[in-house]
Amino acid sequence: MAEQIIGVIGGSGLYEMEGLSDIRQVRVETPFGEPSDEFITGTLDGVKMVFLPRHGRGHRFLPSEVNFRANVYGMKKLGVSRIISVSAVGSMKEEIVPGHIVIPDQFIDRTNATRANTFFGNGVVAHVQFADPVCAELSGWLYEAAVEAGATVHRGGTYICMEGPAFSTRAESTMYRSFGVSVIGMTNIPEAKLAREAELCYGVIALATDYDCWHESHEDVSIEAVLAIIKKNVTTAKMIIRNAVKQIASERSCPCASALQYAIITDRRAIADEAKERLDLFIGKYL
Ligand SMILES: CSC[C@H]1O[C@H](OP(=O)(O)O)[C@H](O)[C@@H]1O
């Protein structure tokens, strides 16, 4: 039985993971360029972990600049099978109060296609299923872990992913609310798509930091307010990860592990050696 390794991608305000032992800093080379930073490997209560700050240490990359492909590729290369994303989000519903946790189960993509969100192309075509964009099993563990941590947590909900970096206009915010979404952020869509293509489970701990700009009796979102809420709640986020890691089964019985099995449409004989090499980590077992 292969030992499981859990990946954590830390978002705004979460640039390191405390409590790891046997820590190493690992630089990973990928065919898709440079990841956001060096990966931190270690163990948390006996479970192997890999941590990466999404925007780099020092928060150097815009959401549109993050090399999501290199980040997810690096996780896969280091043997990760499940990714926990920690993300700051704006609340789009009255009942999701800043400080609450949401475990989203759906996404709407409002990014504008400048971000590379597939490993495929350049000679290999694949279409993975994405109807259920997060791993239900992993999300269930995250929910239980958040309850155990004493957080107020909302199970399920739609995360709308905007391009940014400017926050939404009031008209956009009102329109998104009319879609019925729960939270808004700028990062999770490319990550979730790439994780699915890489056959990795993906689950999100979304930390509501503000009411965006739609709420009449709350201030419009600002970085100052976002960081103040994160600072107050980062310990909860870390506790949720710690609780979840204890529960996560080592074997995977979810469909994420075989997402590519029927997704590659390109005739195997038409795939060039260069493409086989570039995508070997993902498609090698299907060729
Ligand atoms: C710092 S507020 C906007 C910023 O925060 C969120 O990032 P992440 O998902 O990495 O926590 C949001 O998506 C924006 O990138």
Ligand SMILES: Nc1ncnc2[nH]cnc12
């Ligand atoms: N209101 C908001 N819009 C987009 N991303 C966010 N991240 C945190 N709050 C946000």
